[in-house]
Amino acid sequence: MPLLSTLARRLLTTMASGEVTPAGVFSMAFVTVPDTETAKKLAGGLVSKKLAACVNIIPQITSVYEWEGKINEDTELLLMIKTRTSRMDDISQYVRENHPYDCPEVISSPIDKGNPQYLKWIGEIVPEKTGK
Numbered sequence: 235m236p237l238l239s240t241l242a243r244r245l246l247t248t249m250a251s252g253e254v255t256p257a258g259v260f261s262m263a264f265v266t267v268p269d270t271e272t273a274k275k276l277a278g279g280l281v282s283k284k285l286a287a288c289v290n291i292i293p294q295i296t297s298v299y300e301w302e303g304k305i306n307e308d309t310e311l312l313l314m315i316k317t318r319t320s321r322m323d324d325i326s327q328y329v330r331e332n333h334p335y336d337c338p339e340v341i342s343s344p345i346d347k348g349n350p351q352y353l354k355w356i357g358e359i360v361p362e363k364t365g366k
Contacts, residue, residue, distance in 0.1 A: 254350065255348070255354070259319060260317065261345060262315065262317075262345060263317060264313065264339065266295070270293075274291070276313060280325065284361055289315050294309060295309070323363075
């Protein structure tokens with residue numbers, strides 16, 4: 235038992251110092267957009283509202299998908315959003331309210347590991363969701 239107690243104390247101390255972030259606290263979200271204007275509008279809104287610490291705008295992707303019974307192929311841009319996992323519902327709502335598509339893509343994946351300083355920065359920029 236003393237070994238487990240020592241390991242638990244060491245882990246808590248490391249976490250408190252900001253060296254380790256538990257997996258899943260932060261997420262990457264992905265949103266496709268039709269053009270640069272929409273990309274910059276959404277990215278700027280997400281960052282200014284403190285829903286995201288950073289949004290990368292990745293140009294010239296090709297999306298192939300089925301919509302209303304037809305196979306479509308479109309050139310789009312991809313937003314890669316870094317945020318807190320607890321803010322994903324807010325991000326999804328913001329995108330739905332400000333995106334030109336009827337059914338915008340908003341998907342996310344938790345960040346399991348990363349540069350501790352970078353993850354700490356995300357946490358400093360994006361506040362934890364409070365209330366319901």
